[in-house]
Amino acid sequence: MKNLKVPFSPIRFSNNTLYLLDQRKLPVHEIWIPCRSSAAVWKAIKTMVVRGAPAIGITAGYGLYLGIHSFRGTPKEFQTKLFKEARYLDSSRPTARNLAYALERILSKVALHRDKHIDHLKKLILDEARQIHVDDILICRSIGEYGSKLFQAGSRILTHCNAGGLATSGYGTALAVFYAMKEKRIPFFVYADETRPLLQGARLTAWELHKSKIPSTLICDNMAASLMRAGKIDGVVVGADRIAMNGDTANKIGTYGVAVLAHHHKIPFYIAAPSTTFDLKAKTGKDIPIEERESSEVSHIQGRQLAPTGMKIYNPAFDVTPAKYISGIITEAGVLRAPFQRSIQKIKECLGSK
Numbered sequence: 631m632k633n634l635k636v637p638f639s640p641i642r643f644s645n646n647t648l649y650l651l652d653q654r655k656l657p658v659h660e661i662w663i664p665c666r667s668s669a670a671v672w673k674a675i676k677t678m679v680v681r682g683a684p685a686i687g688i689t690a691g692y693g694l695y696l697g698i699h700s701f702r703g704t705p706k707e708f709q710t711k712l713f714k715e716a717r718y719l720d721s722s723r724p725t726a727r728n729l730a731y732a733l734e735r736i737l738s739k740v741a742l743h744r745d746k747h748i749d750h751l752k753k754l755i756l757d758e759a760r761q762i763h764v765d766d767i768l769i770c771r772s773i774g775e776y777g778s779k780l781f782q783a784g785s786r787i788l789t790h791c792n793a794g795g796l797a798t799s800g801y802g803t804a805l806a807v808f809y810a811m812k813e814k815r816i817p818f819f820v821y822a823d824e825t826r827p828l829l830q831g832a833r834l835t836a837w838e839l840h841k842s843k844i845p846s847t848l849i850c851d852n853m854a855a856s857l858m859r860a861g862k863i864d865g866v867v868v869g870a871d872r873i874a875m876n877g878d879t880a881n882k883i884g885t886y887g888v889a890v891l892a893h894h895h896k897i898p899f900y901i902a903a904p905s906t907t908f909d910l911k912a913k914t915g916k917d918i919p920i921e922e923r924e925s926s927e928v929s930h931i932q933g934r935q936l937a938p939t940g941m942k943i944y945n946p947a948f949d950v951t952p953a954k955y956i957s958g959i960i961t962e963a964g965v966l967r968a969p970f971q972r973s974i975q976k977i978k979e980c981l982g983s984k
Contacts, residue, residue, distance in 0.1 A: 636800025657837035673838030675722040676848030682797020687728030691759035727872040766799035772962035792834035793869025793880035803902040820846040870903035877953030877970030878915030889955040896959040915950035
């Protein structure tokens with residue numbers, strides 16, 4: 631993994647400890663949180679120390695290993711413990727598909743070697759978690775390569791929330807497109823939505839873009855329509871947390887509105903996501919669970935109260951963009967186009983090879 635260069639490495643594992651860059655503290659402080667148990671990993675995912683679908687999946691893989699690495703008991707008790715830990719970690723956040731995918735992938739690997747000694751299975755689990763981490767780096771680079779071909783020199787591109795290195799193994803999905811364009815020395819410009827209520831665009835995407843010296847401007851969420859009408863945006867690229875088999879896509883709340891605006895102004899709107907974000911069991915967006923989070927995330931910013939005490943608050947973390955508003959889905963298998971029911975068959979082949 632040391633030879634795989636990434637702009638940022640928000641996840642590190644060594645000496646039975648998972649280190650996570652605390653994304654709640656960015657951009658002011660760069661603090662690393664050590665996790666030495668599955669409970670610590672569960673809390674880190676739930677409280678958004680780590681966020682972004684691919685990053686959550688990688689973290690859960692390591693978390694599963696931390697949940698069983700010190701286990702002592704019979705093979706039957708080990709299997710019981712392993713599945714209990716997997717269910718526990720899976721309960722941390724409901725929308726991101728990569729979380730369940732990583733756990734299912736490791737459990738399937740163990741099932742193929744269930745007759746092996748427990749120590750062998752522990753090593754296998756850690757090796758598979760590490761492989762999921764490495765795979766994501768390679769996948770994100772492929773996404774960046776395909777996405778970089780979609781835009782001409784001088785393109786002005788809008789992104790929403792954070793789908794960069796911080797949300798993945800370190801290279802990003804939507805921002806992988808920007809990193810690839812920069813590496814190719816293709817001139818371009820980025821507008822980053824602030825992304826209420828937790829300001830991932832203002833705190834995280836802006837931090838990545840500024841640190842990477844990518845020409846960019848931060849805007850409030852309600853400014854996108856005005857910029858589109860003025861002809862200042864040539865395309866939109868966002869990430870995804872779960873994609874249904876018809877192309878309907880769940881992403882950070884506000885993505886749906888951006889997609890509708892782009893459609894109205896005839897601006898291409900792209901999703902960038904790895905095959906692991908596709909949910910083979912979700913036929914449409916109606917089958918995607920939407921997480922609702924604490925009201926304090928809306929009523930407060932960085933601990934400062936904005937809304938009246940006792941005010942009712944609705945806080946869904948995600949929304950679903952219908953496939954009809956999506957120009958293409960950028961994956962490691964290429965750019966998928968409508969009709970998505972047909973093009974998504976490529977993703978089933980990718981998942982089948984893992």
